[in-house]
Amino acid sequence: MNLVEAKNIWKIYGDSIVLENLNFSMKEGEFCTLVGPSGCGKTTFLRMLLGVENPTKGKLFFEGNDYPQEPSDERGIVFQRYSTLSHLNVIDNVIIGLEFESSKFFGKLFGSKKKEAYEKAEEILKAVGLQDARNKFPHELSGGMKQRLSIAQSLVKKPKLLLLDEPFGALDPGISLDMHELLLDIHSKLNFGVVMVTHDISEAFKLGTRVLVFDKVKVDEKYPNRYGSTIVNDIDSSKERKNVKK
Numbered sequence: 001m002n003l004v005e006a007k008n009i010w011k012i013y014g015d016s017i018v019l020e021n022l023n024f025s026m027k028e029g030e031f032c033t034l035v036g037p038s039g040c041g042k043t044t045f046l047r048m049l050l051g052v053e054n055p056t057k058g059k060l061f062f063e064g065n066d067y068p069q070e071p072s073d074e075r076g077i078v079f080q081r082y083s084t085l086s087h088l089n090v091i092d093n094v095i096i097g098l099e100f101e102s103s104k105f106f107g108k109l110f111g112s113k114k115k116e117a118y119e120k121a122e123e124i125l126k127a128v129g130l131q132d133a134r135n136k137f138p139h140e141l142s143g144g145m146k147q148r149l150s151i152a153q154s155l156v157k158k159p160k161l162l163l164l165d166e167p168f169g170a171l172d173p174g175i176s177l178d179m180h181e182l183l184l185d186i187h188s189k190l191n192f193g194v195v196m197v198t199h200d201i202s203e204a205f206k207l208g209t210r211v212l213v214f215d216k217v218k219v220d221e222k223y224p225n226r227y228g229s230t231i232v233n234d235i236d237s238s239k240e241r242k243n244v245k246k
């Protein structure tokens with residue numbers, strides 16, 4: 001079964017066509033990277049996969065069912081800017097998502113549930129290499145550490161689909177390389193599906209098992225918004241990915 005399937009998707013804002021006739025499907029465990037010119041609708045598509053944006057026309061499916069109309073723990077997202085809460089330390093920043101999930105009215109976990117949540121959080125902090133920073137506050141962390149924490153916040157809920165919108169765009173190059181290793185490592189262990197927007201082509205081939213190129217098929221010089229983008233190329237990059245030297 002496909003994890004995600006998009007059939008003839010269109011997204012139109014007013015008289016501006018952003019996406020047109022887009023078809024896409026991915027299986028569990030695939031890592032799709034999205035590349036393409038600025039403004040061609042990559043983030044718009046990612047927002048649809050999160051469940052906060054609807055297609056104007058066409059149909060989206062999640063595990064064969066109609067696409068959920070709101071975000072849920074099955075789909076996590078990491079943005080370029082960090083999503084950490086400044087008044088909470090590292091471990092509580094991870095726990096907070098689990099508290100909202102299990103206790104929507106009281107927002108606090110007690111007893112065995114609390115113990116279980118801390119164990120899950122410890123495990124995920126270890127996976128992202130933040131176990132020694134568990135009691136630090138976000139202002140005490142480097143950019144790379146903050147982004148590790150954002151990834152931990154999403155992963156602790158065990159999403160089936162992780163959405164990444166240029167997550168390493170604001171990091172120094174050396175730190176981005178560390179984050180690549182981290183992501184490849186966690187992905188190989190947990191095998192969730194990933195859709196990641198990036199402007200960096202080498203990053204797209206290094207991380208993705210598939211590289212999807214978004215662009216317009218037709219261009220009207222006079223009315224640039226007359227035609228939308230679609231997936232113009234779907235490249236199997238699993239070989240390049242395996243050959244990457246660590």
Ligand SMILES: Nc1ncnc2c1ncn2[C@@H]1O[C@H](COP(=O)(O)OP(=O)(O)OP(=O)(O)O)[C@@H](O)[C@H]1O
Nearest residue numbers: 013016018036037038039040041042043044045197
């Ligand atoms: N809510 C909205 N209302 C109107 N237009 C929108 C809205 N959201 C996005 N757009 C337009 O849709 C187009 C695609 O935007 P989107 O952010 O998806 O592109 P992108 O490929 O992610 O761009 P970039 O690579 O620069 O981040 C842009 O022209 C943008 O102005």
